[in-house]
Amino acid sequence: MSTVQLHNTINLKGKRMITKQVVALTASSLLALTLTGCATQQAGTSTVDQGLNATQSALNTTQSAVNTAQAAKNADLTGLLTQQLGVSSTQAAGGAGALFQAAQSKMSANDFQQLTQSVPEVSGLMSGVTQPKEPSGLSQIASGASALMGDESNTLGAAVDLYSTFESLGLSSDMVGQFAPVITDYVSKNATPYLTKALTSALTGL
Numbered sequence: 365m366s367t368v369q370l371h372n373t374i375n376l377k378g379k380r381m382i383t384k385q386v387v388a389l390t391a392s393s394l395l396a397l398t399l400t401g402c403a404t405q406q407a408g409t410s411t412v413d414q415g416l417n418a419t420q421s422a423l424n425t426t427q428s429a430v431n432t433a434q435a436a437k438n439a440d441l442t443g444l445l446t447q448q449l450g451v452s453s454t455q456a457a458g459g460a461g462a463l464f465q466a467a468q469s470k471m472s473a474n475d476f477q478q479l480t481q482s483v484p485e486v487s488g489l490m491s492g493v494t495q496p497k498e499p500s501g502l503s504q505i506a507s508g509a510s511a512l513m514g515d516e517s518n519t520l521g522a523a524v525d526l527y528s529t530f531e532s533l534g535l536s537s538d539m540v541g542q543f544a545p546v547i548t549d550y551v552s553k554n555a556t557p558y559l560t561k562a563l564t565s566a567l568t569g570l
Contacts, residue, residue: 441485441550448546455533459543461489462529466522467566475562482555493529523570540570 439447445456464486468476480486527537544567552560 441483441489441547444550445543445546449539449542451535451539455535457489457492458494458533459530459535459539460547461491461493462526463540463543463547463567463570464490465493466526466570467563469522470566471562475559479551479555479559479563482559483551494532526570544570 441460442453442456445451445460446453449456451459468490471479526540530537530539548560548564548567551563555563
């Protein structure tokens, strides 16, 4: 073999070796890039999943709050009294009816009629109150005192009847003060501010 041929053979072998090294390095680089890309993709996917889970949790919490508020808004007066004061439905209905009866004696006929139109359940609650067959002696005395004072609304007599009704329902007299704000707040959501103020004034001092 001549010197030129030997030289060419060596060059060819060297080129082949370099080519193999380049291919090997290229393959290694591609593998590394692929693995890095997969890891990055997995990390990105994990981050996105966490974000979606957090968003869904926030939406669930918001929906729960909306449902609770809507339920409270849709609840009738008896339901609200039961929920907020821990009384039975019978006590809630009877107590509310008795308070509306007491308020009626202190409100003008026109105002109370408008109230019953704005809050139709008022009439039903009042009709459900059990009236004593005969006025009690204390009620008669209170009514007489109101008459002597020129109180045409019979405030004292109405108060005595109110407390007697609460007692018959198994409710203490101080529950009157707890029923009143729940009732006026409920009415405020269904009647005009004027009627709400008139009712609040009528219930004040009972």
